[in-house]
Amino acid sequence: MLPIPPLMLTTGPVPAYPQVLAALGRPILYDYDPAFQSFYxxxxEKLRLALRQGTAPVIMQGEAILGIEAAAAALIGRDDVVLNLVSGVYGKGFANWAARYGKEVVELAVPYDDIIDPQAVREALRQRPDITIVSLCHHDTPSGTLNPLNEIGAVVAEHGAFLIVDAVSSFGGMDVHPREAHVDIFITSPSKCLGSTPGLSLISVSERAWAKIEANPDAPRGSFLSLLGWKGASEPGKPFPVTPSIAEIYALDAALDLYAGEGAENVWARHAETAEITRNGLLELGLKLWPKKLEFCAPTTTAFKLPDGFSDTALRDRLRDEHGILLSLGRADTAGKLLRIGHMGASAKPDFARAAITALSQILSRPLGQTHP
Incomplete structure (x- = not known):
């Protein structure tokens, strides 16, 4: 029997909405049933409207890392020079795929408590006019920082390069959309701010990116990594390249209905309010935020430095064991240095933020080594 989960204020997966969990229990249809194809x-179309994109998006059947790797494999050709913008763990990791498929990877990096300056991107492109693709992680959750995507996108568009963006933990929690930000491949997840389950990659591809992918002889075809295989998969009579994750599609459908029903602007406001309460509460406790400036903080994750005398695992475990609240540890370069409070989807509620701050206050008010009675 599974244990009763704590209040999950993690950075993903996050708690799914009850309506999403109920949708997982719908009867499984045959994927070639016209009824399912019409539903798909x-x-x-619901996803296209949520993304505010003109082209039909692609749904790949695997957690969002599949979509990120597939984007690299499809768009990056053997003659491409990639500018990889690095402000955190996930931004750094994209270089592995870029190097696998492209000619050269140029890195523009900042410390992991900082964000990418659009003018630095402009200068990097000026120095290397042969750069054809730029890659960016919008919100790097291991740092809790948010890069200025719209401004960076405008610079990249002016240069004429293609832009790949990991928006896994930002889309749905703030006002960010691929067309407005000049993004050519925009990858996100249903299991973060949309409050669904973590089995799909949601991908928006611009018309010019599709043209480049189709002209790239190395873009995967007949592969689980193939973006091309899913292009137009929703058109009547077109077969799916592999059996879709039908229950996950049901869950996504429910999540998109909730997003539209609440209203995108209201969803973003709820995320922003929860983040503000969290940040203010941490500062009132005398704790320090991980990002070097308040304006660098994301509205979907708050990362804070560990208080003196606490290890990351000790503080996390006390929050879970004594108060039933689960936070996330750091990752890679931020591991052992911070804890992260996620406020995405169903966990983006002001009362949950207040509960986390109250629990932290109680723990910090007791002498080290003294546990809750």
Whole structure:
């Protein structure tokens, strides 16, 4: 029997909405049933509207890391020079795929408590006019920082390069959309701010990116990594390249209905309010935020430095064991240096933020080594 989960204020997966969990229990249809194909086309249209994109998005059948790797494999050709913008763990990691498929990877990096300056991107492109692709992680959750995507996108568009963006933990929690930010491949996840389950990659591809992918002889075809295989998969009579994760599609459908029903602007406001309460509460406790400036903080994750005398695992475990609240540890370069409070989807509620701050206050008010009675 599974244990009763704590209040999950983690950075993903996050708690799924009850309506999403109920949708997982719908009867499984045959993927070639016209009824399912019509339903799938409706979900694609709901997703397109949520993304505010003109082209039909792609849904790949695997957690968002699949979509990120697939984007690299599809768009980056053997003659491409990639500028990889690094402000955190996930931004750094994209270089592995870029190097696998491209000619050269140029890195523009900042410390992991900082963000990418659009003018630094402009200068990097000026120095290397042969750069054809730029890659960016919008919100790097291991740091809790948020890069200025719209400004960076404008610079990249002016240069004429293609832009790949990991928006896994930002889309749905703030006002960010691929077309407005000049993004050519925009990858996100249903299991973060949309409050669904972590089995799909949601990908928006611009018209010019599709043209480049189709002209790239090395873009995967007949592969689980193939973006091309899913292009137009919602069109009547077109077969799916592999069996879609039908229950996950049901869950996504429910999540998109919730997003539209609450209203995107209201969802973003709820995330922003929860983040503000969290940050203010941490500062009132005398704790320090990980990002070097308040304006660098994301509205979907708050990362804070460990208080003196606490290890990351000790503080996390006390929060879980004594108060039933689970936070996330750091990752890679931020591991052992901070804890992260996620406020995405169903966990983006002001009362949950207040509960986390109250629990931290109680723990910090007791002498080290003294546990809750």
């Amino acid at each position: 086309a409706d979900v694609i």
